[in-house]
Amino acid sequence: MPYLGALLLTIAVELPIVVALAPRPMRRRALVDGVAFNLFTHPLAWLAVLHLCLGWWPVEAAVTLTELALYRGLTRLSWPRAALVACAANGVTAALSFLF
Amino acid sequence: MTTRGTIFALSGVLLTAALAVAAPLWTYALTLALFGLPHVAAELRYVDTRFGARIDRGLAHALWAGLLAIVLLRVATLAGLGAPSQRAALELSLGAALVLCVAPRLLRRGLVYAALGAALIALALWAASVRPLDAIVWFAVLHNLTPVAFLAERLRGETRRRALHWCLFAFGVMPALIASGAAGHVLAALGASTAASVPPGIGGPEQHLGAFVPSALRDGALALDLFRAAAFLQCLHYAVVLHVLPRLGAGDAAPAAPFCWPRGRWVPDLVTAGYLGLAVAFGLAFVDARLVYGTFAAVHAWIEVPVLALALASLPLGAAAAVGARA
Numbered sequence: 001m002p003y004l005g006a007l008l009l010t011i012a013v014e015l016p017i018v019v020a021l022a023p024r025p026m027r028r029r030a031l032v033d034g035v036a037f038n039l040f041t042h043p044l045a046w047l048a049v050l051h052l053c054l055g056w057w058p059v060e061a062a063v064t065l066t067e068l069a070l071y072r073g074l075t076r077l078s079w080p081r082a083a084l085v086a087c088a089a090n091g092v093t094a095a096l097s098f099l100f
Numbered sequence: 101m102t103t104r105g106t107i108f109a110l111s112g113v114l115l116t117a118a119l120a121v122a123a124p125l126w127t128y129a130l131t132l133a134l135f136g137l138p139h140v141a142a143e144l145r146y147v148d149t150r151f152g153a154r155i156d157r158g159l160a161h162a163l164w165a166g167l168l169a170i171v172l173l174r175v176a177t178l179a180g181l182g183a184p185s186q187r188a189a190l191e192l193s194l195g196a197a198l199v200l201c202v203a204p205r206l207l208r209r210g211l212v213y214a215a216l217g218a219a220l221i222a223l224a225l226w227a228a229s230v231r232p233l234d235a236i237v238w239f240a241v242l243h244n245l246t247p248v249a250f251l252a253e254r255l256r257g258e259t260r261r262r263a264l265h266w267c268l269f270a271f272g273v274m275p276a277l278i279a280s281g282a283a284g285h286v287l288a289a290l291g292a293s294t295a296a297s298v299p300p301g302i303g304g305p306e307q308h309l310g311a312f313v314p315s316a317l318r319d320g321a322l323a324l325d326l327f328r329a330a331a332f333l334q335c336l337h338y339a340v341v342l343h344v345l346p347r348l349g350a351g352d353a354a355p356a357a358p359f360c361w362p363r364g365r366w367v368p369d370l371v372t373a374g375y376l377g378l379a380v381a382f383g384l385a386f387v388d389a390r391l392v393y394g395t396f397a398a399v400h401a402w403i404e405v406p407v408l409a410l411a412l413a414s415l416p417l418g419a420a421a422a423v424g425a426r427a
Contacts, residue, residue: 040272043280
């Protein structure tokens with residue numbers, strides 16, 4: 001799959017999950033932030049796995065932890081909610097990556 | 101930020117990204133020659149006014165000693181003394197020593213901060229023993245992110261949150277997209293040339309990729325994209341240091357006996373002459389001028405490691421100033 005396709009697919013899959021799991025008053029903010037966070041982590045993960053030949057699992061874990069910190073620090077979700085959003089969204093796309 | 105300011109900042113970031121992708125070596129060389137030295141002075145000034153009160157005399161002496169040793173190492177580079185990997189390993193070890201200087205204060209703040217300091221020291225020493233030259237390159241690249249830490253430390257509340265969103269976009273998303281090659285594809289699709297043209301008289305790309313690209317990645321197709329991302333980050337670093345930080349000023353930092361910045365009437369002339377001299381030197385012998393500039397750059401980059409470690413530990417402002425004036 002070409003890179004831009006992978007990026008758009010990831011965003012398309014993760015955003016509904018992020019919006020669904022974010023508290024209702026924060027959904028709009030979570031939507032915008034979710035796009036930004038994916039635009040940040042996805043290219044770096046792509047680089048790390050395909051060009052730097054780093055392991056898939058450590059990279060996926062690093063992406064999840066980074067997004068967790070960003071959802072907590074910038075979106076201001078609570079720690080448990082940020083962990084839930086980051087783990088669920090990345091868990092689903094990670095599972096999908098085995099299919100595509 | 102006003103709508104006008106937002107549009108101005110967004111246009112600036114996107115235009116810089118386009119320039120860095122289309123002409124990375126031009127962007128790197130021109131901005132280094134024009135803004136390199138002024139940004140070092142501005143950044144040191146900011147560090148002094150914002151963090152000076154938190155550094156007491158004893159700590160200042162220890163830090164100056166470490167920095168002097170780093171300057172001597174860089175002078176050794178100019179003189180061609182020693183092997184590059186040995187000099188790099190020594191510089192990283194001195195960096196670890198700088199963090200060691202603030203370790204007692206980190207320990208006083210708590211075990212988490214002490215562990216952070218220990219991790220920094222261990223990382224520097226490990227890099228010094230394993231791949232010192234690559235570690236120095238990574239250090240140069242990561243140094244470009246320090247304005248994010250300065251803004252996070254300086255701002256509060258909603259302003260801080262908004263600034264960090266901007267930083268995520270400018271210092272995170274854009275470089276990631278450039279490094280992945282996505283930005284290059286977009287620009288090529290728009291019809292722009294993305295060939296690596298080189299400014300005349302500064303040598304080929306191979307002489308400059310090493311400034312930002314570790315040796316293991318220098319031969320691959322990825323090298324130029326990584327260089328583009330780093331050149332873009334360098335521009336943003338200069339922009340924030342020269343344009344944003346001076347406007348923010350020291351803020352709520354306690355007034356301290358500031359570093360004795362020279363004040364004579366001759367100072368502006370001397371500074372201007374030095375700046376113009378180095379700018380001309382960049383035009384005449386870019387690689388040699390970069391070595392000289394590297395000495396100044398090393399001082400401002402390394403001093404920020406212990407300073408930011410202290411800032412992270414959120415030591416109370418002015419606590420040190422109450423104890424005594426710093427050197």
